[in-house]
Amino acid sequence: MAHKVSKTIHDLKHYKYLSCIITNKTSVVYKAQHKKTKQIVAIKIYENTPLFYQQEIAALNKLQHKNIIHMIEHWTGDIYYYIVLEYVPNADLLEYILKLKDQKILFIEAEVRFIFKQILEAVLYMHEHKICHRDLKPSNILIGEGGQHFIVADFGFARDFSDGQLVIKSCGTIDYASPEICCGKPYFGPEIDVWSLGVILYTLTVFSEPFYGYNNKDIAHKICRGLKIFPKDFSVQLKDLLGKMLNVNAKYRIKVEEICRHPWITVEDDEVVLCP
Numbered sequence: 001m002a003h004k005v006s007k008t009i010h011d012l013k014h015y016k017y018l019s020c021i022i023t024n025k026t027s028v029v030y031k032a033q034h035k036k037t038k039q040i041v042a043i044k045i046y047e048n049t050p051l052f053y054q055q056e057i058a059a060l061n062k063l064q065h066k067n068i069i070h071m072i073e074h075w076t077g078d079i080y081y082y083i084v085l086e087y088v089p090n091a092d093l094l095e096y097i098l099k100l101k102d103q104k105i106l107f108i109e110a111e112v113r114f115i116f117k118q119i120l121e122a123v124l125y126m127h128e129h130k131i132c133h134r135d136l137k138p139s140n141i142l143i144g145e146g147g148q149h150f151i152v153a154d155f156g157f158a159r160d161f162s163d164g165q166l167v168i169k170s171c172g173t174i175d176y177a178s179p180e181i182c183c184g185k186p187y188f189g190p191e192i193d194v195w196s197l198g199v200i201l202y203t204l205t206v207f208s209e210p211f212y213g214y215n216n217k218d219i220a221h222k223i224c225r226g227l228k229i230f231p232k233d234f235s236v237q238l239k240d241l242l243g244k245m246l247n248v249n250a251k252y253r254i255k256v257e258e259i260c261r262h263p264w265i266t267v268e269d270d271e272v273v274l275c276p
């Protein structure tokens with residue numbers, strides 16, 4: 001919606017436009033400032049996608065957690081839909097991974113655990129509140145002040161699964177999509193988040209995604225076959241956990257509560273401070 005950017009700048013109510021953070025296919029995100037309180041915020045604006053807007057505000061209205069983006073307010077304009085969020089000053093997790101990869105630096109296992117446990121806490125809380133995210137991936141994990149705080153954002157695909165209904169809606173990015181999504185099979189929701197968490201955990205460990213291919217069809221084919229082998233340098237416990245998260249059969253896939261009790265997660269590391 002790049003050509004519409006200038007139009008939305010004049011419709012920010014009591015916020016002053018500062019800069020454009022990103023323009024995507026369905027949304028644009030601005031950095032802005034409250035005219036009176038001077039609070040810096042991020043304003044996410046959707047066009048023609050009321051469903052994403054509705055899903056995002058419904059989820060964020062229900063969720064208050066230190067590892068989940070905080071929604072300040074929202075409103076509907078003539079054409080656009082506005083969501084005001086706390087501003088998160090650093091890059092997202094994808095940019096951070098790419099920067100370290102460029103510098104040929106990998107995380108040690110304690111650093112992976114430090115990051116992953118924060119994402120896991122957010123997802124455990126969401127699932128306890130019957131919300132599944134359906135688009136978990138590094139570009140939707142923001143990095144807060146100081147570079148040590150990880151915050152799950154982008155709830156445009158989020159769904160309340162308290163109705164216990166199976167759905168078949170395809171969501172998210174193919175690389176992080178579960179076999180159910182790839183094959184168009186019905187799912188409840190939490191199980192597809194667990195799969196995506198598995199892909200995130202793998203990616204944090206080696207800085208490359210477990211499923212890759214020439215095109216989406218090729219990637220989907222590999223996802224549905226599952227992962228047979230893990231890199232040799234993965235610890236036994238990590239392989240065990242990943243095997244359980246990336247179980248192709250959703251019925252037997254580990255649940256978020258069980259991940260929290262897994263021995264790889266409950267290890268007590270010395271204090272971790274990530275490099276900037």
Ligand SMILES: Nc1ncnc2c1ncn2[C@@H]1O[C@H](COP(=O)(O)OP(=O)(O)O)[C@@H](O)[C@H]1O
Pocket residue numbers: 021022024025026027028029042044069085086087088089091092139140142153154155156
């Ligand atoms: N609250 C925020 N503070 C700072 N940057 C943000 C914020 N929300 C989103 N962004 C930036 O905008 C990008 C897109 O936002 P996101 O909510 O993921 O929307 P989309 O649906 O377009 O992917 C994020 O990857 C992040 O870089």
Ligand SMILES: [Mg+2]
Pocket residue numbers: 139140154
């Ligand atoms: Mg996103």
